[in-house]
Amino acid sequence: MDQTLSAYDYVIVGGGLSGLLTAYRMSQHPAFKESTILILEPQSKTGNDRTWCYWESGQGEWDELLTRQWTQARVQHHEEVCHVDLSDYTYKMLRSEVFYGFIHDRLKHSPNIHRQVAKVQHLHETADGVLVEWGAGKTTAGHVLTSVMGLHQAPVKTSDRLLHQHFGGWFIQTKDDAFDPEVAVLMDFSVPQQDGVCFMYLLPTSEREALAEFTVFGPRPWTAEQYDQLIREYLSHRVTDYTIVEKEMGSIPMTVYPFERNNTARITHIGSAGGWTRPSTGYTFKLSTDYSKKLVDQLAHSQKPKAYLLARHRLYDAVMLELIGQNHALGADFFMRMYRLHPIARVFRFLDGRSSLREELLIMWTSRPRMRLVKLAMRRLLGM
Numbered sequence: 001m002d003q004t005l006s007a008y009d010y011v012i013v014g015g016g017l018s019g020l021l022t023a024y025r026m027s028q029h030p031a032f033k034e035s036t037i038l039i040l041e042p043q044s045k046t047g048n049d050r051t052w053c054y055w056e057s058g059q060g061e062w063d064e065l066l067t068r069q070w071t072q073a074r075v076q077h078h079e080e081v082c083h084v085d086l087s088d089y090t091y092k093m094l095r096s097e098v099f100y101g102f103i104h105d106r107l108k109h110s111p112n113i114h115r116q117v118a119k120v121q122h123l124h125e126t127a128d129g130v131l132v133e134w135g136a137g138k139t140t141a142g143h144v145l146t147s148v149m150g151l152h153q154a155p156v157k158t159s160d161r162l163l164h165q166h167f168g169g170w171f172i173q174t175k176d177d178a179f180d181p182e183v184a185v186l187m188d189f190s191v192p193q194q195d196g197v198c199f200m201y202l203l204p205t206s207e208r209e210a211l212a213e214f215t216v217f218g219p220r221p222w223t224a225e226q227y228d229q230l231i232r233e234y235l236s237h238r239v240t241d242y243t244i245v246e247k248e249m250g251s252i253p254m255t256v257y258p259f260e261r262n263n264t265a266r267i268t269h270i271g272s273a274g275g276w277t278r279p280s281t282g283y284t285f286k287l288s289t290d291y292s293k294k295l296v297d298q299l300a301h302s303q304k305p306k307a308y309l310l311a312r313h314r315l316y317d318a319v320m321l322e323l324i325g326q327n328h329a330l331g332a333d334f335f336m337r338m339y340r341l342h343p344i345a346r347v348f349r350f351l352d353g354r355s356s357l358r359e360e361l362l363i364m365w366t367s368r369p370r371m372r373l374v375k376l377a378m379r380r381l382l383g384m
């Protein structure tokens with residue numbers, strides 16, 4: 001059945017994190033009250049397809065939706081244990097099903113925002129708008145905001161190092177008390193280091209429940225069985241008698257590729273496809289909440305969306321990715337030193353791209369191997 005929809009001012013392709021955030025910000029901004037907006041998403045987005053964690057100083061916009069928050073953390077490598085008092089920061093966990101439900105509810109109050117189940121196949125830009133096509137349907141848009149990689153951009157081709165933060169995780173329940181729910185284990189490098197920088201990420205939500213995730217910064221994602229085997233092995237030394245309640249798996253590109261270059265006059269990339277993922281960490285949630293606000297303000301003022309990451313942060317990330325890409329055995333020491341030698345607020349500001357130049361130089365100065373890092377930075381600056 002042919003399904004040609006009337007024209008929209010804005011079409012949002014992908015109703016995941018960045019698409020829903022952008023629609024929500026538009027629903028709250030007076031400049032878009034009269035705009036017609038369509039979200040195209042193939043999935044119902046009612047279940048929990050991922051669990052987001054992020055750090056934040058003080059109270060935050062999504063606090064009422066959180067599953068859990070932690071004020072203490074740990075980073076460790078065998079017997080070297082670094083206890084981190086998060087100070088003004090809190091590490092927060094938000095299940096995507098709760099977030100999707102909240103935004104879908106809010107959007108119901110905006111009659112100018114529509115949702116349609118559709119897997120978009122083509123975007124064709126003309127002088128007057130963008131033709132958006134899916135299955136048997138199509139529409140035209142004044143402007144498209146898309147979080148779908150590869151739909152209107154060449155696959156990422158870059159001479160920069162491309163790694164993936166890839167992971168498999170289990171939500172487990174134990175019969176007896178097994179965890180300290182006050183402490184989030186952000187990185188435990190006491191695992192086999194194979195095919196990348198590997199660590200366990202262990203987030204206890206109670207004495208008997210936790211998310212245990214085997215994470216790798218490496219060249220290529222693994223099969224589910226590979227993560228399963230290493231999680232099983234890790235837990236076997238620490239927990240007995242547990243059941244797996246839920247599993248998750250994912251892969252996030254880690255690259256300094258300038259995604260914003262794929263934007264055109266009428267097509268803007270958002271989310272990971274728009275460079276809203278911090279290349280050196282894979283963290284995206286908090287950046288997306290901030291960048292979606294900036295983007296909607298820029299659209300309201302008819303400004304061209306800008307690259308968000310400062311050039312010098314891109315340089316640090318490029319150097320870090322190159323270092324661990326060349327020699328993943330250096331990764332554990334790199335991160336352990338950062339958490340051990342610096343106040344957590346400085347580390348988080350650095351990872352958020354909000355640090356001062358002085359703070360960045362301090363972090364660089366204490367990183368090892370220092371000469372290798374300097375050489376990599378020089379080579380990049382000189383375009384070698």
Ligand SMILES: Cc1cc2nc3c(=O)[nH]c(=O)nc-3n(C[C@H](O)[C@H](O)[C@H](O)COP(=O)(O)OP(=O)(O)OC[C@H]3O[C@@H](n4cnc5c(N)ncnc54)[C@H](O)[C@@H]3O)c2cc1C
Pocket residue numbers: 013014015016017018019040041042043049050051052053054118119120121147148151248249250251252270271272273282283284285286
């Ligand atoms: C399992 C998992 C856990 C993660 N955990 C964290 C975390 O703890 N902290 C953090 O900061 N980041 C995390 N991330 C990274 C990042 O936050 C998420 O990937 C985030 O969802 C990215 O947002 P996005 O809008 O770019 O993509 P998505 O949220 O994936 O949205 C893209 C949407 O586009 C839809 N789509 C695909 N093809 C089409 C098409 N042809 N037409 C229309 N729609 C289409 C998809 O169905 C999807 O809903 C995690 C990622 C995964 C996969």
